[in-house]
Amino acid sequence: MSRPDTAPGTDLARELSAVLRGDVRFGAAERTVYSHDASNYRQLPLGVVKPADLDDVRTALALCRRYEVPVVARGAGTSIGGQAIGPGAVVLDFRRHLGAVLGVDPERRTARVEPGTVLDDLQRAARPYGLRFGPDPSTHGRCTLGGMIGNDSCGAHSVAWGRTADNVESLDLLLADGTELTVSGPLGPDGRAALAALPGRAGQLHHRLQEFTERNLAVIRRGMPVLPRRVSGYPLDALLPERGHHLARALTGTEGTCALLLGATVKLVEDPPARALVLAGYPDETAAADAVPALLPLGPLTVEGMAADLVAALLAAGPRPPALDRLPDGACWLFLETGGATPAEALDAARRIADAVRRERTATVAVVTDPAEQRQLWGVREAGAGTVTRLPGGGEAWPGWEDSAVPPERLGDYLRELRALLRRHSLRGVPYGHFGEGCVHLRIDFPLAAPHGVLVFREFLEQAADLVVSYGGSLSGEHGDGQARGELLARMYPPEVIELFREFKRIWDPERLLNPGTLVDPRPLDANLRFTGPVLPLPLALPYEQDGGSLAKAVRRCVGVATCVDPATGVMCPSYMATGEERHSTRGRARLLAEMLRGGGPSGGAITDGWRSAEVREALDLCLGCKGCASDCPVHVDMATYRTEFLYQHYRHRPRPAAHYALGRLPLWLRGAALAPGLANTVARSPAAGALKRLAGIDPRRVLPVLPPETFTRWYRRHRAATGPAPAGAPPVLLWPDTFADHLQPEVLRAAVEVLEHLGFDVRLPAGPVCCGLTWYSTGQLPGARRVMRRSLAALAATGLPAGTPVVGLDPSCTATLREEVPRLLGAEGRPLAERTRTFAEFIDEYAPDAPLPQLPVDAVTQTHCHQHAVLGSAADRRVERRMGVANRVLDSGCCGLAGNFGFERGHYEVSVAIAERVLLPEVRAAGPETVLLADGFSCRTQIAQLADGRRALHLAELMRRALRAQPSDDRRTP
Structure with a gap:
């Protein structure tokens, strides 16, 4: 077979593009995001093909064979051993079009x-x-x-x-x-x-x-x-x-x-129609492992082990899941599921297992029959692969010795020796896994970024391989070998078996075209590690407190478990859900940032121009800044923050897109327009609006919002003048008049004033204009964001109210900014405001827990703002709604797709609409005319109004005011 004279990358890409119906991607961005799976390795492919059908697969393979280019098949890219990546290969992504x-x-x-x-x-x-x-x-x-x-x-x-x-x-x-x-x-x-x-x-x-x-x-x-x-x-x-x-x-x-x-x-x-879950608690993981052989004859569907250090890692990463309260006493737990044709049958099987557990003197037990609680507990266990990549003390942990397996009856002894081996190497890890079959998952804090780290990595894996083989076990019990364990197979199998592996491969693939370097003649386990190589000393503007001030360490949080490409993950990741492109997922963007920090030169980086990278800019351009990844990603990759850093550095001392000036500084323009709202509305509805949108970088299909004749702050001054001071002894509360409610939807703030005053509070405003600075922050205009935030702090201080006076925010994105971004940018100066800021529902729930709320027995559906989901939480909203008698259903719709300025910017309209059409808009259209639509976010209400045939969503404050006004006048007196 002769190789064509010309460079295979260019010509192969050209030929593939000419004959395939699917996507052919040989650019730097696509090569980067497909250079990783969920392993420790980085292998830059030659290109990526996303075949549209099986004929595309056949054609692509034939062309690669002619060019002598290896081929790697890939699904979701969650392989932990490095078998879903290959150097210089064409990656066939089957997940995109061949998933029926x-x-x-x-x-x-x-x-x-x-x-x-x-x-x-x-x-x-x-x-x-x-x-x-x-x-x-x-x-x-x-x-x-x-x-x-x-x-x-x-x-x-x-x-x-x-x-x-x-x-x-x-x-x-x-x-x-x-x-x-x-x-x-x-x-x-x-x-x-x-x-x-x-x-x-x-x-x-x-x-x-x-x-x-x-x-x-x-x-x-x-x-x-x-x-x-x-x-x-x-x-x-x-x-x-x-x-x-x-x-x-x-x-x-x-x-x-x-x-x-x-x-x-x-x-x-x-599939058993009914399930029950037995939770068995033991003093430690070896005691749990030792108990397994006696429980297996009882026929459980699962025997999963989870120790206290996994729970500690979970708690260090985020809030405590309520399901953890169901765990019985102990430091390691077995999850033993039973099934049956009926709940009673499943419960009987669970009770038999529970009785067997109780016979062990040191064991404790609980039986969970509620399906929702079972799902929560399984969610804790399933998050382990991501959660334990950050240890309870904040250290990084990695795969490598990920899923060794031994005969179940020898698991306890194996775990004891495995822990001892970790101690000898001064390593830590969190074992958990499939104890019923002797399989142990383990992420370890290998010091891979340190000069001696690779040596430690190799020495430990070689000794761990010898250990598991001594127990009659397997290097891998679930995820395969790949590059991580392929080299170690010679320690598990005799030479004659290794030679049979080579012969078996030759029978099927004599030209070594398919995933070469995996299993047979494997690449060294310590080569091509994604942590090795230089990291560009790029300047940073944000602190990255949880990552030691390092953006490189922050993006290393992404270990590739790919929760962000699961369409059922709630908020994360809306742009990927709309485009299906890997580079638009949280994982893909993290890979691009990591490659950018690697740079070019001897390391062979695909992205060589640092903060000026067009590939990173394109991928982040469709990031909505929803912060869903910061909460939904098991390791809390915060792409919205990384995006802000990139935009700041990318456009530093350079002209910005028009939308950054128009929408990123919109509070300034709104303040000016409020001086003549009638004129502003006339211009916005005139033929000049098209030119205005083009100049501002706004999509022509977007409708510019109408300015009310009076801002909220002007109304408030009239209101105070008419009603006089609050009753003596009324506790003060500072209402934050966010820019969009103040200038575009003042009814929301007016409703909040009416409700809070009814509840007996003295509602005050800051002494001057305030703004959270989010529009500056989200577009990377950090100096401007700091100036705006500091002016707002000064306006709050000038009220003369006690320092601990609570601040109530009505818009979730603004409130989340006060909680997170203000202290992130201003440090200690901004923390007091963050600590006393509450959402409207949080304030009522905390400061008026026993107040009789107006009753409104209506059906409602709620679109939760993504920043509320990610930063603030909505438990208080649900409690307040129950107190009002509202029958509410929260939509599992994720981001609305507008996301502040995102949905208005030119080039984003189709993605914005596609995100809304996934769940939100169909649900809104299906809701009956009597059903109340609740959406606390200005963006969410705007998206619904513009895309759902004019349906109007209410803020919770507006709903409470409606309930208040529906009461008889005697019941409306302030208590």
């Missing part, structure tokens, strides 16, 4: 899936038939069946329903040379003979496989450990005659090194 469930056969209990089918989509398709796919890794909302088959994924329920290999019926394969075939099993002698007699390459392959197996029967039988979670190396024992020469199982777990998956038929199992 092709059919469910309830009679045979099987399903047909494409390689990019997301597990949760399969579960939804099977649920109407009372069925499910048994394996369920914690990444079930985004992992693909192709990736699960490649890695032989397992999950919490494998103790009952097995690994992926146990649930695969047949695989449709495309070999590197273009041959297509379907493999299945088990096969008897006649079936094997029929396959070997097939014409052409398929028959030759089957003949070679059978000859290979017969020649090496003794070596395979002797060299392959028998344990439930052996997911290291090739599963050659599936080829044994006594195992039925099961080719589908033999290919499951080969990590894309032998063939590309075009489709699969998988087995389904009966």
Whole structure:
């Protein structure tokens, strides 16, 4: 085979683009975001192809073969061993267009899936038939069946329903040379003979496989450990005659090194209609592990272990989940789930297990039957892969020794020695995992960024490999080997088995085109680490208190578990949900920032121009600054903050986009327009509005808001003059007149005044104009944001009120800014304001907990502002609504899509509308005319008004005023 004379990257990209229906991306941004998975490694691919159909897959593979370019198949990119990335390879992203469930056969209990089918989509398709796919890794909302088959994924329920290999019926394969075939099993002698007699390459392959197996029967039988979670190396024992020469199982777990998956038929199992959860508490993890063998005969669906240090890491990362209150006393807990046809049947099974737990003198137990509480507890366990990347003390922890497995009866002893090994290397980690099958997840604080860190990494992994092998275990019990453990296979298997792995690979892929360097002739485990290489000494404007003042450390929070690409993740990540582009996900943006900080030069960085990077700017341009990632990401990647830093540095001493001047400084323009609101409205509705929008960088399809004839602050002065001072002894409260409510929707602030005065408070305003500075901050105009914030603090101080007087904010984005960004920019100077700032509902809930609230028994639906979700929380809102008798339903809609200036800026309209159309707008249109729409955010109310046929949403303060005015006059007297 001869290589074309011209550079393969350019010509291959050109040829692929000419013949494929799908996307072909060979640019720096796409190469960067596909250079990582959830491992410690970074491998820049040559390019990325997102095939639109199977013909695209065939064509792309044929062209790559002609150019001698390796191919790596990828699903969601959550592989922890580094097997979803490859240097100089073309990455085939199957998740984008090849993710359909092709059919469910309830009679045979099987399903047909494409390689990019997301597990949760399969579960939804099977649920109407009372069925499910048994394996369920914690990444079930985004992992693909192709990736699960490649890695032989397992999950919490494998103790009952097995690994992926146990649930695969047949695989449709495309070999590197273009041959297509379907493999299945088990096969008897006649079936094997029929396959070997097939014409052409398929028959030759089957003949070679059978000859290979017969020649090496003794070596395979002797060299392959028998344990439930052996997911290291090739599963050659599936080829044994006594195992039925099961080719589908033999290919499951080969990590894309032998063939590309075009489709699969998988087995389904009966999904118990009812579940119960037994929580068993033990003094430590080894005691919990020692208890497992006695509990397994009782038939639990899960036996998951979770120790107190995982809970500590969770609490260090965020607020305490209420579900933790259900954990019984102990320092390690087993989660033992039972199932049944009825709740009573599931409970009976749970009680039998609970009784067995109680027989252990040091154990405690609780049984949880409420499905919502069970989901919360499983959410704590499933967040572990991300949560424990930051240890309770703030240290960073990494994969590497991620999921070793031993026979369950030896797990306790193995954990004791594993802890001792960690201590010898002065390392810390948080073990947890699938104790029922002896599988332990462990993130470790390897000092990979330190000069000696790589040596520590290698020494520990070599010794840990020897340790697990001494217990008859497997290097990997779930996530496969990849680069992390491929080199260590020689410590687990004898040389003759390692040579069989090489021969097996040659049979399928003699030209080493498919994922080379994985499993066979593996890359060194300490090469290509994403932490090594220079970090550009770029100046920073923000403090990054939780990350030691380092943006590099901050973006390292992203470990690739990909919660941000799960469409069911609430607020995070709205732009990805609209575009489906990896570079628009939180994970993709973090990768781009990390590559930017790496720079070019000898390190081979794809992004070489630092803060001036066009690739990073483009990716961050569609970041809405919703802060959903800061709360929903298990490691709290705060992309909104990183975006502000980038915008500040990128445009420093340079002209900015027009929208930054027009919308980023909108409070100034609104203050001027308020001097002549009639004139401003006339201009906004005139033919000149189009030119005005173009000049301001505003999308022409957006409607400019109407200015009211009077601002709130002017109304307030008239109101105080007419009503006089508050009654003696009325406790003072400072109302924050945010810019948008003051100048555009004063009714919200007026409603708050009426309600607070009714509740007996003395409502005051700051001594002068105030602004939180968010519009400056979100566009990276940090000097201006600081000036605005300091002027606002001065206006608050000039009121003469006591320093602890609470400040009530009506708009969640403004209130969140006072809580988070003001202290971030002003330090100690801004913290007192942050500490005394409350939302409207928080203030009523805290300062008027027993006050009789006006009753309004209406149905309502609420669009929660994303900043409220991320920073403030809405528990107080729900309590206040219940006190009012409101029957409220909170939409799981995520960001509304407007996000302050984002939805008004030119170039964002389509994305803004697409985000709103995911959930919010259909829900609003479906709501009956009597249903109240609640939205505390100005942006949310504006988006609804402009895109939902004029439906108007209310602030909670407006709803309370409506309830107050509906009361008889005698009931409206101030208490």
